[in-house]
Amino acid sequence: MTKTDFLVIGSGIAGLSFALKAAKHGKVTIITKANEDESNTKYAQGGIAAVLPEAKDDSLEHHVQDTLSCGAGLCDEKIVRIVVAESGERINELIAWGTEFDKNKSGSFDLAMEGGHSAHRVLHHKDITGLEIETKLLQQIHQHPNITLHTHLFAVDIITQHHMGVIVKRNTPGITCYGAYILNTKTGKVETMLAKVTVMATGGAGQVYKTTTNPVIATGDGIAMAYRAMGKVNGMEFIQFHPTALYHPGTYPSFLISEAVRGFGAVLRTIDGKEFMQRYDERGSLAPRDIVARAIDSEMKKSGDDYVWLDCTKLNIIEFKKHFPNIYNRCMSLGIDVAKDCIPVAPAQHYLCGGIKVDEHGQSSIQHLYAIGECSSTGLHGGNRLASNSLLEAVVFAHRAYVHASERLEFIHYNEHIPEWNAVSPREVAEMVLITQSRKELQEIMSSYVGIFRSDMRLKRALERTRLLYEETEELYNRWEISPRICELRNLINLSYLIIKAAMARTENKGLHFNVDN
Ligand code: FAD
Numbered sequence: 382m383t384k385t386d387f388l389v390i391g392s393g394i395a396g397l398s399f400a401l402k403a404a405k406h407g408k409v410t411i412i413t414k415a416n417e418d419e420s421n422t423k424y425a426q427g428g429i430a431a432v433l434p435e436a437k438d439d440s441l442e443h444h445v446q447d448t449l450s451c452g453a454g455l456c457d458e459k460i461v462r463i464v465v466a467e468s469g470e471r472i473n474e475l476i477a478w479g480t481e482f483d484k485n486k487s488g489s490f491d492l493a494m495e496g497g498h499s500a501h502r503v504l505h506h507k508d509i510t511g512l513e514i515e516t517k518l519l520q521q522i523h524q525h526p527n528i529t530l531h532t533h534l535f536a537v538d539i540i541t542q543h544h545m546g547v548i549v550k551r552n553t554p555g556i557t558c559y560g561a562y563i564l565n566t567k568t569g570k571v572e573t574m575l576a577k578v579t580v581m582a583t584g585g586a587g588q589v590y591k592t593t594t595n596p597v598i599a600t601g602d603g604i605a606m607a608y609r610a611m612g613k614v615n616g617m618e619f620i621q622f623h624p625t626a627l628y629h630p631g632t633y634p635s636f637l638i639s640e641a642v643r644g645f646g647a648v649l650r651t652i653d654g655k656e657f658m659q660r661y662d663e664r665g666s667l668a669p670r671d672i673v674a675r676a677i678d679s680e681m682k683k684s685g686d687d688y689v690w691l692d693c694t695k696l697n698i699i700e701f702k703k704h705f706p707n708i709y710n711r712c713m714s715l716g717i718d719v720a721k722d723c724i725p726v727a728p729a730q731h732y733l734c735g736g737i738k739v740d741e742h743g744q745s746s747i748q749h750l751y752a753i754g755e756c757s758s759t760g761l762h763g764g765n766r767l768a769s770n771s772l773l774e775a776v777v778f779a780h781r782a783y784v785h786a787s788e789r790l791e792f793i794h795y796n797e798h799i800p801e802w803n804a805v806s807p808r809e810v811a812e813m814v815l816i817t818q819s820r821k822e823l824q825e826i827m828s829s830y831v832g833i834f835r836s837d838m839r840l841k842r843a844l845e846r847t848r849l850l851y852e853e854t855e856e857l858y859n860r861w862e863i864s865p866r867i868c869e870l871r872n873l874i875n876l877s878y879l880i881i882k883a884a885m886a887r888t889e890n891k892g893l894h895f896n897v898d899n
């Protein structure tokens with residue numbers, strides 16, 4: 382059994398930026414299930430949206446209005462205003478921690494344009510903004526004496542009264558988090574980590590779908606853990622599909638062609654060369670993501686094609702290479718010369734707008750459990766996230782959670798009565814093919830029935846099919862020795878259930894949720 386003031390689960394932008402601040406007030410332990418930098422953060426391309434004081438043709442109010450309009454009337458306006466108002470301070474902190482955002486010749490920030498934004502306001506580091514932020518944050522983390530970062534530790538469940546034999550229901554008042562049970566993937570043992578404050582920073586859940594831009598670690602573990610512990614979760618029907626993932630069968634996850642490329646002037650065309658976005662929205666290729674993804678999906682269904690074209694051939698290629706070296710090189714490596722060839726693109730799952738329901742301080746419905754970053758549902762995104770608002774939300778809520786938690790730290794005590802993980806042994810050795818096959822089946826079901834377009838029949842079928850996978854997996858989970866693979870499958874099934882149920886419950890089409898029977 383180990384003890385730490387702050388247990389941070391996840392080493393993306395949310396977890397790392399929280400840790401750097403909390404370390405002023407106590408001992409911080411970060412655990413992460415893969416290599417230290419593996420995260421959605423690492424792959425972020427376009428950048429981070431913010432209106433800085435020097436902006437001439439933009440205002441905080443414009444950023445607020447764009448966020449609200451993109452969110453399809455479902456954002457929490459108070460939260461939107463908080464996030465936008467605090468964006469400047471958080472950007473300055475990222476810069477102080479070493480992040481370099483590109484500047485133009487006059488020395489001011491080179492701001493990019495993305496879908497749904499009414500002005501150029503996206504700070505970026507070429508087209509590898511996430512890698513730049515992740516690298517610089519990790520450098521700071523390694524220098525901090527109060528922070529310990531452990532890789533390849535997998536959080537299985539958070540600890541609550543339930544583990545002391547108390548019956549906990551979803552509406553039980555005072556559910557409290559005392560830390561987490563952590564699987565050491567090297568020894569195969571589950572360790573107990575007690576914490577005064579536990580922070581869920583576990584990121585998204587793209588692996589629920591067959592086609593996603595998210596890396597394989599994005600299995601929604603934090604949301605499943607919070608839900609199993611009877612915490613509140615919401616907004617799960619709002620799955621964001623990025624309109625322009627590179628169409629390249631056999632590559633998994635999908636490589637993203639940043640929205641900033643359309644902000645730079647690229648246009649979408651059907652395979653026969655016709656522009657089509659104006660028929661769907663007057664903002665054309667730069668309409669919000671839900672609209673563009675639905676339009677592409679409709680065009681692909683009409684023509685029977687597997688992709689549409691993203692046409693960059695009219696753009697200044699020298700400038701293109703400077704802005705998007707990562708995208709340029711990836712395309713070239715596949716024989717696509719963006720100066721002459723159009724890029725084949727198709728929508729892919731990209732972001733989860735819902736998650737663990739939190740208040741304005743990032744506090745979940747479970748005491749001493751905070752949730753920040755993509756695993757949380759703050760109210761910022763509503764029915765559809767505005768491009769580049771995710772990295773911003775993560776740093777703003779990491780800060781707010783840190784302030785709230787550190788002010789309370791001295792009044793929180795370890796619970797010394799927590800039992801060790803209840804492992805019944807000996808357990809059977811897992812037959813991996815059963816896990817990998819179930820994961821693939823789940824991804825097929827969710828992609829076919831709970832994708833961009835849904836219907837009552839599809840949702841019903843998805844629920845029935847996933848119920849079977851649930852029953853099979855629970856049985857294996859109770860019989861087999863524990864492994865990250867079986868835990869992830871279990872979590873993915875939990876997430877799918879939450880997505881399907883939320884989609885069934887929403888009877889009007891809003892933002893990213895579109896049921897053809899509504
Ligand atoms: P992540 O960065 O995903 O980190 C989650 C961490 O939790 C990881 O370290 C993971 O290993 C760990 N973890 C998960 N489960 C467990 C467990 N059970 N035990 C231990 N550790 C665990 N957003 C923008 O705003 N701008 C962009 O330009 C942008 N571009 C994007 C491009 C791509 C290709 C992708 C995939 C996303 C992009 N996004 C962008 C979204 C944004 O990157 C993410 O929403 C954001 O980085 C999430 O940060 P996070 O810290 O919440 O989670």
Ligand code: SIN
Pocket residue numbers: 425426427428638639640641767768769770771
């Ligand atoms: C992109 O670069 O298109 C991704 C931006 C985002 O997800 O916010």
